[in-house]
Amino acid sequence: MLLGGLVPVLMPVAAAAEDGDEPVRFTAAIMNEVDSFNPFLGIEVESYEMWALTYDFLVDLAVDDLAVEPSLATEWETSEDGLTWTFTIRDDVTWSDGEPLTADDLAFTYGRVLGKGPERATWGSWLAGVEEVTAPDPTTLVLELKRPNAVLPLVPIPIVPEHVWSEVDGEEMKTFAAEPTGGQPVVGSGPFRLVEGTAGGSTYRFEANEDYWKGAPHVDELVFRVFKSEDPAVQALIKGEVDYVEGISALQVKSLEGQDGILARNAASPGFDEIAFNAGSIDLETGEPIGDPNPAVLDPDFRYALGFAVDRQRLVDTVYQGAGSAGSTIVPPFYEEYHWEPPAEELAYDPDRAAELLDEAGYTLGDDGRRTLPDGSPIGTLRLFARVDSATSTDVMTYFSEWLADLGIDSEVTTVESSKLTDIILEGTFDAFEWGWFVDADPTSMLSYMTCDQLGAWSDSWYCDEEYDALFEQQGAELDHETRVGQIHRMQEIVFRDAPYLLTVYNSTGQAVRSDRFACLQAQPSPDGLWLFQQGTHSYRSMRPADEAGDCDGATDATEASGGGGSDDGGIGTGVLVGGGVALVLLLAGGTLVALRRRGTAEDRE
Amino acid sequence: MSLPAAADPGVGAALEPPAATGRPRGYGRYALGKVAGSLASLGFVLVVNFFLFRVLPGDPARTLGRGRFTTDEQLDAFNETYGLDQPLPQQFLTFLGNTLTGDLGVSLRYRVPVSELIWDRLWPTLMLVGTATLFAALIGIWLGVHAAWRRGGPLDRISTSASLTVYSMPEWWLGLLLIAALSVGIGPLPGLFPTGGLRSVDADPSSLAGVLDTAWHLTLPVFTLTLAYLADYALVMRSSLLDEIGEDYLTTARAKGLRDKVVRNRHAVPNALLPTTTVVALNFGFVVAGAITVETVFSIPGLGLLATEALEVPDYWVLQGVFLVASAAVIVANLAANLLYGLLDPRVRT
Numbered sequence: 001m002l003l004g005g006l007v008p009v010l011m012p013v014a015a016a017a018e019d020g021d022e023p024v025r026f027t028a029a030i031m032n033e034v035d036s037f038n039p040f041l042g043i044e045v046e047s048y049e050m051w052a053l054t055y056d057f058l059v060d061l062a063v064d065d066l067a068v069e070p071s072l073a074t075e076w077e078t079s080e081d082g083l084t085w086t087f088t089i090r091d092d093v094t095w096s097d098g099e100p101l102t103a104d105d106l107a108f109t110y111g112r113v114l115g116k117g118p119e120r121a122t123w124g125s126w127l128a129g130v131e132e133v134t135a136p137d138p139t140t141l142v143l144e145l146k147r148p149n150a151v152l153p154l155v156p157i158p159i160v161p162e163h164v165w166s167e168v169d170g171e172e173m174k175t176f177a178a179e180p181t182g183g184q185p186v187v188g189s190g191p192f193r194l195v196e197g198t199a200g201g202s203t204y205r206f207e208a209n210e211d212y213w214k215g216a217p218h219v220d221e222l223v224f225r226v227f228k229s230e231d232p233a234v235q236a237l238i239k240g241e242v243d244y245v246e247g248i249s250a251l252q253v254k255s256l257e258g259q260d261g262i263l264a265r266n267a268a269s270p271g272f273d274e275i276a277f278n279a280g281s282i283d284l285e286t287g288e289p290i291g292d293p294n295p296a297v298l299d300p301d302f303r304y305a306l307g308f309a310v311d312r313q314r315l316v317d318t319v320y321q322g323a324g325s326a327g328s329t330i331v332p333p334f335y336e337e338y339h340w341e342p343p344a345e346e347l348a349y350d351p352d353r354a355a356e357l358l359d360e361a362g363y364t365l366g367d368d369g370r371r372t373l374p375d376g377s378p379i380g381t382l383r384l385f386a387r388v389d390s391a392t393s394t395d396v397m398t399y400f401s402e403w404l405a406d407l408g409i410d411s412e413v414t415t416v417e418s419s420k421l422t423d424i425i426l427e428g429t430f431d432a433f434e435w436g437w438f439v440d441a442d443p444t445s446m447l448s449y450m451t452c453d454q455l456g457a458w459s460d461s462w463y464c465d466e467e468y469d470a471l472f473e474q475q476g477a478e479l480d481h482e483t484r485v486g487q488i489h490r491m492q493e494i495v496f497r498d499a500p501y502l503l504t505v506y507n508s509t510g511q512a513v514r515s516d517r518f519a520c521l522q523a524q525p526s527p528d529g530l531w532l533f534q535q536g537t538h539s540y541r542s543m544r545p546a547d548e549a550g551d552c553d554g555a556t557d558a559t560e561a562s563g564g565g566g567s568d569d570g571g572i573g574t575g576v577l578v579g580g581g582v583a584l585v586l587l588l589a590g591g592t593l594v595a596l597r598r599r600g601t602a603e604d605r606e
Numbered sequence: 607m608s609l610p611a612a613a614d615p616g617v618g619a620a621l622e623p624p625a626a627t628g629r630p631r632g633y634g635r636y637a638l639g640k641v642a643g644s645l646a647s648l649g650f651v652l653v654v655n656f657f658l659f660r661v662l663p664g665d666p667a668r669t670l671g672r673g674r675f676t677t678d679e680q681l682d683a684f685n686e687t688y689g690l691d692q693p694l695p696q697q698f699l700t701f702l703g704n705t706l707t708g709d710l711g712v713s714l715r716y717r718v719p720v721s722e723l724i725w726d727r728l729w730p731t732l733m734l735v736g737t738a739t740l741f742a743a744l745i746g747i748w749l750g751v752h753a754a755w756r757r758g759g760p761l762d763r764i765s766t767s768a769s770l771t772v773y774s775m776p777e778w779w780l781g782l783l784l785i786a787a788l789s790v791g792i793g794p795l796p797g798l799f800p801t802g803g804l805r806s807v808d809a810d811p812s813s814l815a816g817v818l819d820t821a822w823h824l825t826l827p828v829f830t831l832t833l834a835y836l837a838d839y840a841l842v843m844r845s846s847l848l849d850e851i852g853e854d855y856l857t858t859a860r861a862k863g864l865r866d867k868v869v870r871n872r873h874a875v876p877n878a879l880l881p882t883t884t885v886v887a888l889n890f891g892f893v894v895a896g897a898i899t900v901e902t903v904f905s906i907p908g909l910g911l912l913a914t915e916a917l918e919v920p921d922y923w924v925l926q927g928v929f930l931v932a933s934a935a936v937i938v939a940n941l942a943a944n945l946l947y948g949l950l951d952p953r954v955r956t
Binding site: 027202228389449 | 664665669716717723789801803805907911
């Protein structure tokens with residue numbers, strides 16, 4: 001009651017903010033904090049999103065198909081040997097403090113990454129092979145390479161202003177926050193400016209950059225609010241406290257479907273989950289086997305055969321509640337050009353085919369109904385590991401275990417923490433586990449995890465294949481795009497047939513927006529991709545209030561399917577309603593108390 | 607519910623020489639013993655924390671860098687930057703030296719000094735858990751007193767069953783129910799409170815409006831926690847007052863012709879308050895540890911949440927810092943309770 005009494009006093013504060021000529025504010029609920037606003041330190045995807053709003057990049061990725069398109073660099077050329085890249089840099093870009101942005105800022109930023117310290121840890125791999133970066137004049141940037149790098153010109157490193165960051169030395173960089181200080185926004189060149197927010201904080205506020213060189217955004221402010229649990233975030237969307245929710249579960253998406261004025265869906269995202277086998281854990285010094293993988297999982301034929309026993313569509317439908325799609329190879333179809341799709345018959349759920357292939361490979365059924373190794377000894381029990389911090393991992397492995405049992409193979413599922421699983425993987429004391437990867441805009445990192453070089457590092461299946469490694473080297477230096485795509489396709493084919501990974505599901509991200517308030521968000525890639533948390537800031541620049549949508553200036557409107565229209569905004573509403581509600585609560589509480597007292601005294605009298 | 611024994615940390619007691627005589631010792635010596643004990647506990651916590659968290663599985667560079675650090679070089683650069691490449695004894699010495707000079711290190715995840723991070727997260731936790739503990743204690747004691755005094759009466763029956771019911775509900779579930787009912791609104795009831803967070807975007811935290819805005823945001827979470835904590839105090843108070851009710855001195859007081867209210871407030875309650883004081887003192891010590899589930903449901907950036915999330919990395923420095931502060935709070939609260947006891951009841955000093 002004490003608390004209830006505060007409400008009428010407080011309500012006017014919030015209600016007042018609703019009146020008048022308010023700036024257009026887009027409020028997004030996110031599920032995780034920004035770990036650093038310093039683009040050389042942060043690691044979380046939320047941080048990447050904030051940097052993209054604040055800074056620009058050498059090149060962008062198109063909203064429709066993720067193709068490389070000009071940004072700060074308007075054009076570029078490569079020397080015959082692929083060792084010299086020359087970029088022409090725009091001359092009409094200024095930093096938010098008025099200084100011009102020149103090629104020197106790019107050279108400075110890349111120079112920091114080529115140096116030592118956290119800059120290198122975060123971004124070093126994107127400048128692989130780069131020896132020197134120079135800016136011979138303000139509109140020219142030159143990269144000199146030791147060996148050709150096929151990933152160029154894609155360098156997703158945010159460009160920071162030299163005149164601010166040159167004062168941050170190596171030691172300071174470790175904790176340099178790059179946050180607004182003394183009421184001054186962070187100096188950047190991007191479409192928005194961070195005016196409020198700290199790493200690990202729970203609210204981040206951006207103001208539009210009216211002079212942005214790609215055109216002023218159509219909203220005045222962006223606010224990100226961190227919610228630590230999903231239910232309240234969805235409630236806040238329904239109530240109208242936020243306009244957008246990122247990263248909700250498939251169940252929540254279902255519950256929001258059909259709500260007036262809200263569009264919710266599972267957007268395709270660039271990640272996958274897989275069942276990974278121990279393809280041969282070894283001691284890196286001696287090359288001797290370590291751990292105790294079952295001989296069966298070391299055999300590619302055995303692993304490939306099990307692929308037919310995995311009912312991927314069933315996993316999508318039951319375990320993932322329909323969010324996502326059946327997985328196939330390690331480069332998701334999100335990156336359509338790079339993705340290689342295996343023949344449909346090799347992806348089919350066909351337990352009979354699995355049994356047939358196992359028989360052919362020598363894993364025949366014994367008298368006890370269990371399969372044996374080719375030498376006739378029992379396979380024993382396969383140790384399958386799932387992750388406790390994933391909602392789907394244990395269910396997937398339980399299904400897998402049942403499918404194995406149907407084939408006559410025993411297994412047991414153990415659920416552990418991800419960090420514990422990392423240790424188990426490095427020790428090689430497992431037969432299979434369930435995990436997943438997020439795949440970069442260039443498939444190089446994903447492809448690298450399957451190379452012999454990554455054994456004991458990021459390789460979690462201990463897979464190692466000479467042909468694959470040779471192709472990895474070739475594609476990394478191949479300057480002819482078509483040829484490179486062909487090599488990348490072949491690499492996926494090799495991994496698919498050797499089957500260190502059985503891909504289960506391509507992930508999706510649950511996203512929901514108040515389509516009665518905002519329109520003109522774009523999907524990357526179109527039409528099933530992400531509304532926000534894209535490569536680049538496409539949606540932030542195209543979004544606008546629903547009543548000003550028009551034709552979105554020709555941009556595709558991925559949110560136009562909305563039933564739209566005029567639902568009550570349900571926000572902190574009229575004072576009458578509020579006051580009435582509070583009065584009601586107080587009356588009820590007071591009444592109960594009085595009644596209790598009365599009865600109390602009545603009983604005393606008896 | 608015999609909690610008074612818990613007020614003695616045990617560590618402190620073990621360090622004291624066995625009393626050679628049956629004579630009560632002076633208060634100064636008693637207090638000194640307790641302070642020394644508390645310091646020893648703190649030192650113990652400091653050492654244990656370091657090694658406890660190193661035993662956790664996982665590697666910060668690998669957890670944070672999964673899918674980002676694609677080369678060994680990147681992993682090494684990270685470990686070198688944050689001193690994780692040093693041998694463990696070396697790290698321990700650095701840690702001891704730094705802690706003694708007040709430097710709690712740098713968070714591996716947020717890359718800001720741990721002391722700043724803890725300071726930022728301390729206030730939300732204090733406001734949430736501290737206020738709730740205070741309300742729960744005041745209301746709980748009031749309920750307990752009145753329930754015991756009219757044992758079996760309507761208030762007793764209602765408050766005992768209601769507080770037990772709420773006590774057995776998970777806090778987060780209670781929070782979600784309150785959000786659905788009071789924040790989003792049900793039927794004709796409008797959404798009165800925000801769904802989470804500490805303040806509105808426009809509110810200036812230093813102005814009066816800003817303070818009121820924060821209070822408005824904290825209403826539901828504090829209400830949730832107060833309900834959850836209430837039973838603790840109400841039941842302890844009720845049972846200890848019931849113990850007193852049959853005592854002769856109350857009969858004497860009544861025989862003197864004192865009014866019922868005076869008998870209760872002046873005679874019975876003061877004697878029954880001791881166990882409750884212990885519970886309150888101890889629980890205030892735990893305030894700093896936060897309320898993880900309620901912080902999660904209402905998205906309040908408190909210390910509880912900070913520690914839970916640091917475990918995933920594991921963010922050694924944050925974990926050490928938070929545990930140090932939380933243990934220190936409990937030890938200090940315990941010490942305070944002990945010192946208070948020594949004053950209130952000289953028998954404890956023996």
